[in-house]
Amino acid sequence: MLRFFERLVDPYPARLPDPPPAGLAAFLWSCSDGVRPFVLIMTICTALTGAFEAVLFGVLGNIVDWLGETPRDQLWERRRWELLGLVALLLFSPVVVALQTLLKHQTLAGNFPMRLRWNFHRLMLDQSMSFYQDEFAGRVAAKVMQTALAVRDAVLILTDILVFVMIYFVTMTLVAGRLDRWLLLPFLGWFVCYLGVLCFFVPRLGKVSKAQADARSLMSGRITDAYTNIATVKLFSHAQREASYARSAMQEFMQTVHGQMRLVSGFEVANHLLNMLLVLATGGATLLLWSRGEVGIGAVAASTAMALRLNGISHWVMWEMAMLFEHVGTVQDGIGTLSRPHTVVDAPQARPLQVGRGEIRFENVTFGYGGERAVIDRLDLHIRPGEKIGLVGRSGAGKSTIVNLLLRFHDVASGRVLIDGQDVSLVTQDSLRSQVGMVTQDTSLLHRSVRDNILYGRPDAGDQQMESAARRAEAHDFIQGLSDPGGRTGYDAHVGERGVKLSGGQRQRVAIARVMLKDAPILLLDEATSALDSEVEAAIQSSLDRLMEGKTVVAIAHRLSTIAAMDRLVVLDRGRIVEEGDHASLLARGGLYARLWAHQSGGFLVEDADGS
Known part of the structure; x- marks a missing residue:
């Protein structure tokens, strides 16, 4: 069964995607292509789960009242159908939760971001040469990786967690109102104040998270740039200079972290204060109504339990909202790169x-x-x-x-x-x-085996054809003597990033062999x-x-x-x-x-x- 759900989404679709739109909502909608039906079913299951949990508190209050007013030997006779309905509800809920978690974790959690990485990577491979002349390779790679995860988490928070909270709160409010309309006041008052806190802190968290995502990719780009050009760094004895260059980006990143943590601390304190006021207001209101004989013991138990449950949920929502806007900031940072239109594209009716x-x-x-x-x-x-x-x-x-x-x-x-x-x-x-075959002055090889690099010219060529091309390029003899730390030798030896393990002349001879094979x-x-x-x-x-x-x-x-x-x-x-x-x-x-x-x-x- 697990494999069935794992295969519902193809992480490597064959169709080449178009560059996504630049708007946040349109970008997220475009990225959800291929997974929308499963997200919708998961969202419906989440809504049912939220409603079930809130209704359960109302049922708890009823049970407390039944126990207080019904003789022990008559409970089943008087409340048979209500109890059977509760049993059916309890047995049905695991089915809904199982379906929701299978879709979330087996179908979407791994396949969704991998599908995005696959599509983003192909989009970046089709970008023009001028695009890469203006970008750090490490920065582009970081945005491909982190944006894919951020899109997944943002979509799941919006369609799973926030839907659960919304349905739960609406259902819980209806349950509280059914007990007594005065019990609506503490919950509605808390909700209004909580929304105010969210409206104050969350946009600020989103803004600082976007700056943090940009600072993170800049930091990664500078570090990767130093590693890519390590020979130049060492040749000019600039290790300390490169460290300082990376440190300035790290310091910029740390400034965004400090700003984010200050907001989180303020959010945490305000949220806890609101929760304690809710517990006090709900407990005080129900005890007052009970003392007047307007509600039963069940109402006191149910409303207090709901207030305490909100205490836990509000902390959860707070962190999820903070994470949501962090993910949104990361997505917005990635949009500028991933949605950039291709400047060199095939004509609509292009022919071979x-x-x-x-x-x-x-x-x-x-x-x-x-x-x-x-x-x-x-x-x-x-x-x-x-x-x-x-x-x-x-x-x-x-x-x-x-x-x-x-x-x-x-x-x-x-x-x-x-x-x-x-x-x-x-x-x-x-x-x-x-x-067209081409041999350039700045020969760069892939960090793969010599065999893979030569066969890049014609992947369907056989070993004999590959070796013949290497011999004609005067490369066969030195290739025979190659080895790498993985124990691979000869044509199977890996050449290092950009072919760094080979001399300039050796790299060029491999490149010439590659073009000879392409013919x-x-x-x-x-x-x-x-x-x-x-x-x-x-x-x-x-x-x-x-x-x-x-x-x-x-x-x-x-x-x-x-x-x-x-x-x-x-x-x-x-x-x-x-x-x-x-x-x-x-x-x-x-x-x-x-x-x-x-x-x-x-x-x-x-x-x-x-x-x-």
Whole structure:
């Protein structure tokens, strides 16, 4: 039976969700998609449980009165049906409670937040590159994790606990009024004052909780950033600087904690004072009415028991309300990240890219990264099928931007980028990037095995194909000697976060093996051999030459000697093409390319003051 309830909600739905709306209520409603029927049934069970508990106090008062006015030998005869009804009610309540707790704990408690994490994670994976350039990776991860739990707890508090309290109080008030209408006054007076206390403290708790959630994610982001860049921290001996940087975020977080605890202390004192006044008022009122003969002993017992029960419930409600607004604050903090619309999305009727020849065209393309200056300015570039071109220019000339626009990491401001006549903005992003292989200067590997990293290029490839790609990239020999603390060796050894356990040259060779295995018709090389020593570079250059056969190639290199043999060199300056031709003709022209070649020291470009 437990498994049945555990399988009612699929924690990993196949359908990709849309970014949720930014409003709090709309966000919570959107997040509840797929679990609403179970939340509704659970809420109905909760309402029945609350009503049952309040009615039980009224029945308790009746039983006390029956015992006082009925001879012992006549109790069953006179009250048979009332007692049988009470037995039936008592036997029915465990069924309701069982259904409520099975839905809450088996169906929703684990599946609901996992479903949200799954959906949030996929939404974040589809965010644009510019999104991650403005965010801490640790901060995004923290919001995915903590927002999922906060949504679950907020929904359960609203639909379970608060419904129970509301139904319980309404039913209890009706029971008290049935005993005597004057007994309504202490309960209604307490309720009005309690609402006033809630209205004063709870919004303030919500405000400080939102600030606390933001401070918590900032603190996590700074700490994670230090761990991610631990080599740089140690290289510059800045452990204390990073500790101080994290401490400032910790101190900001502690300020929100102190503010929250001050409010909680005030809430606790005010709540206890109200409860004691309720017990005094209810006890005094019932004793006065009893002394006048207006109510029986049962009314005294029932009303006093209800007041004492409210004492416990009010503390519970206080903490749940405080937790509710803490969760609401966490959700509101996460909404800004999780509901942010995707800036690069597939067109409604996007089709898979079909690459037959590999022709690339940039037609009057203009693009900037949000600033006033256009990084690419009215660019027209035609790359013929199978042609191998090199992009040359100072830093900031737009070389990497051209590659990013071809991959559609960003959308152009105007103009078109075409592959075999197909506008890249009108094809699916996955199909576009599946047709492009790329090796970058800043090679980053996944914290998984070498095997997983190479097979990332083509997951369905076999071990023989993977090993062949590694051999062609001159990576097989060093891979054979790898090991990790888990006892894994060779291709099964894990490479550490971002491949930190490998040298720069080793990381780049694994990346080249990955692209060789992918064998896409379009190849992009962005400083592809920059981390390799001359001997290794020479050894794999023939492999790269074989890899480039029959492909359209766009290569970027500061070391001009590595691209001098390309079919055509395109020289860029401030986002425009200023020269084109092969190496010899560009040198003979004596223009920008010739000056860059002349300025090289050790084969690298000297950064120009105009570069950015």
